[in-house]
Amino acid sequence: MAGGTTEGAPPRAPKVLxxxxxxxxxxxxxxxxxxxxxxxxxxIVVPTPNxxxxxxxxxxxxxxxxxxxxxxxxDVPHVAHVATGQQADLVVVAPATAxxxxxxxxxxxxxxxxxTLLVTRAPVLMxxxxxxxxxTHPATVENVQRLRQRGLTVLDPAVGRLTGADSxxxxxxxxxxxxxLALLLLRRPDALPRDLVGRRLLVTAGGTRxxxxxxxxxxxxxxxxxGFAVALVxxxxxxxxxxxxxxTALIGPPGATIVPVADARDLQARxxxxxxxxDAVVMAAAVADFRPKVIVxxxxxxxxxxxxxxxxxVTNPDILAGLAADRAGPGSGPAQRPGMPVIVGFAAxxxxxxxxxxxxxxxxxxxxxxxxxxxNGVGDGRxxxxxxxxxxxxxxxxxxxxxxxxGPKTVLGAVICDELSRRLSTxxxxx
Ligand code: CTP
Numbered sequence: 001m002a003g004g005t006t007e008g009a010p011p012r013a014p015k016v017l018x019x020x021x022x023x024x025x026x027x028x029x030x031x032x033x034x035x036x037x038x039x040x041x042x043x044i045v046v047p048t049p050n051x052x053x054x055x056x057x058x059x060x061x062x063x064x065x066x067x068x069x070x071x072x073x074x075d076v077p078h079v080a081h082v083a084t085g086q087q088a089d090l091v092v093v094a095p096a097t098a099x100x101x102x103x104x105x106x107x108x109x110x111x112x113x114x115x116t117l118l119v120t121r122a123p124v125l126m127x128x129x130x131x132x133x134x135x136t137h138p139a140t141v142e143n144v145q146r147l148r149q150r151g152l153t154v155l156d157p158a159v160g161r162l163t164g165a166d167s168x169x170x171x172x173x174x175x176x177x178x179x180x181l182a183l184l185l186l187r188r189p190d191a192l193p194r195d196l197v198g199r200r201l202l203v204t205a206g207g208t209r210x211x212x213x214x215x216x217x218x219x220x221x222x223x224x225x226x227g228f229a230v231a232l233v234x235x236x237x238x239x240x241x242x243x244x245x246x247x248t249a250l251i252g253p254p255g256a257t258i259v260p261v262a263d264a265r266d267l268q269a270r271x272x273x274x275x276x277x278x279d280a281v282v283m284a285a286a287v288a289d290f291r292p293k294v295i296v297x298x299x300x301x302x303x304x305x306x307x308x309x310x311x312x313x314v315t316n317p318d319i320l321a322g323l324a325a326d327r328a329g330p331g332s333g334p335a336q337r338p339g340m341p342v343i344v345g346f347a348a349x350x351x352x353x354x355x356x357x358x359x360x361x362x363x364x365x366x367x368x369x370x371x372x373x374x375x376n377g378v379g380d381g382r383x384x385x386x387x388x389x390x391x392x393x394x395x396x397x398x399x400x401x402x403x404x405x406x407g408p409k410t411v412l413g414a415v416i417c418d419e420l421s422r423r424l425s426t427x428x429x430x431x
Contacts, residue, residue: 013042014186017084017120019093019113020060021100022050024163025129025172030055032094033063035179041186044084046070046113048100072115080112085119090189092182093117095129095172096154098140104152105143123189124152127178132168153185153192155236158254173254180229181236184410191414195421197238202278202341203231204271204285206246208264210316213296217263220286224248226346226389227284229409231256233417242278244270246285264288264316271319280342280420283320283370291316320345324369339427342420343370348378358392358401365394372396372419374412393419 016036020029026047036043045060049070057068069080085091093100093113100113104126109115117124126147134140135157144154155178158171172178184191205227209217227243228250235241235253242257246267252258259274261267264287275281290313300309324343347364349357361375373394390406393415402419404412 013040014089015087016041016043016182016186017088017091017116017122018043018045018064019091019096019100019116020045020047020051020055021093021095021097021113022048022053023095023097023129024054025095026051026054028172028175029094030059030063031175032092032178033060035175036092036182037063039179039183044088046084046116048111048113070112072109072112074112082115082119084112085116085122088116088120088122090122090182090186091117091120091124092127092178093124094127094175094178096126097128098130098134098137098143101126101128101140101143101147101154105146123185123192125178125182125185125192126152126154127173128154128157128170129172130157130170131162131166132170135170148194153181153236155181156255174251177232177251177253180232180408180410183408184233184414187407187411188414191233191411192236193421194238196234196417196424199234199239199279199420199424200277201231201234201239201241201280201282201420202244202271202274203227203234203241203282204244204246204267204287204319205231205250206248207286208246208262208267208288208316210263210288210291211295212292212311213298213300215299218288218290218292219247220288222246222286224250224285225387226409226412227282228252229413230282230284230416231413233410233413234420237417237421239417242274244274244285246287264291264319268317268319268322271323275323275341278341279424280344281323282344282416282420283323284346284374286348287319288316290314318368320370321368328369338430339423342372342423342427344372344374344416344420345370347373347375349375350378358394361392361394365396370396371423372416374416395419 020026043064044066045064060068103114104117147154158173159169160171161167206224207220207222209219211217231241231243232253244259246261293312293314345368347361349360351357357377365373375392389409389412391404393402404415
């Protein structure tokens, strides 16, 4: 994370400047502030004067531990409007209203937040929130385009309930999604280029549940967090994302389509249907290898048995291997799109007497026929249901393995997006 160390001194907390513009979603800035602080950031809040009509300065001061100013004439001896922007490692603006986007695009400096945005050279992450008509107005569309061209990250707003009874595009993305992307930018300021615009990405996430009867199922511990992290980063980089989500309550990234599924065959059916439109597929879902041979229509009773009845299982289709085989098969996609879609698999491995985690990963890459395999070491509380992950990414084309050390799942998501972007450009160049 940005922040740095000087020898002997404890690492400096990264400085995040949280800009808050005047919209109803300003109340959610308090949650963003709290999450940033829990992640160890030192946060200075710079609201616009209108933001303070929604949330009092005292709330921001209490939660951040810093005084709050809105205009360039506060704390003149310290030239606060310059110093605040210069010292930030990251600027997050949430919510960014249509007016704030317009002022930032025009390079105005008519309040402390706008002035700070001109001064700062730190990465800027903007999370817009406004009414749909404002978001889709050509003026806002142009402003967002200009800001993105300048290298600022402007997220798409989520679709859903707006201020009143109306709903549509314009909701602030979820605070935890904004914070996940902010923490990613603190680690890697270059992690969110707009390099996936026009790319269609299909991600599977979560864990399948194979029903035994109406009440019980065979499942696994996948939370879906890694797949959703890939989706979040890819959407922020401009990709059109569809997530086939198996049994997870996670909220999809703004702009993404979520397709809920339950079991492996359900997941296979949806992936088979959606893959024809995808430039890349990331199979992060934990798919059950086996399912009960029979799904009993009514709840299985104990029936005073002292020994349980044996459970007969049958093998589920290998969806990933099937995708790779279809791509290679005669008469399918390759005729129109050689090398497409780019296919990424995941492998949760433990070392054993037959080999190390990486040995098993290499064998699985060859067996599955995908382009990249993200190999996680699991066990001892690693990978499942947690926010951090470490992995080695193996490539079928013989390129060097990429080691991704333990860090937020969005960091691994960004490395996967880097590789997808590179490979998709190579495929384009070959066409
Ligand atoms: N996968 C799949 N269909 C299955 C099983 C797995 O598409 N029936 C995909 C997963 O989404 C993942 C990759 O294959 O991307 C590897 O999953 P994993 O469970 O590690 O591999 P298995 O083939 O089940 O191998 P094993 O359990 O023997 O390690």
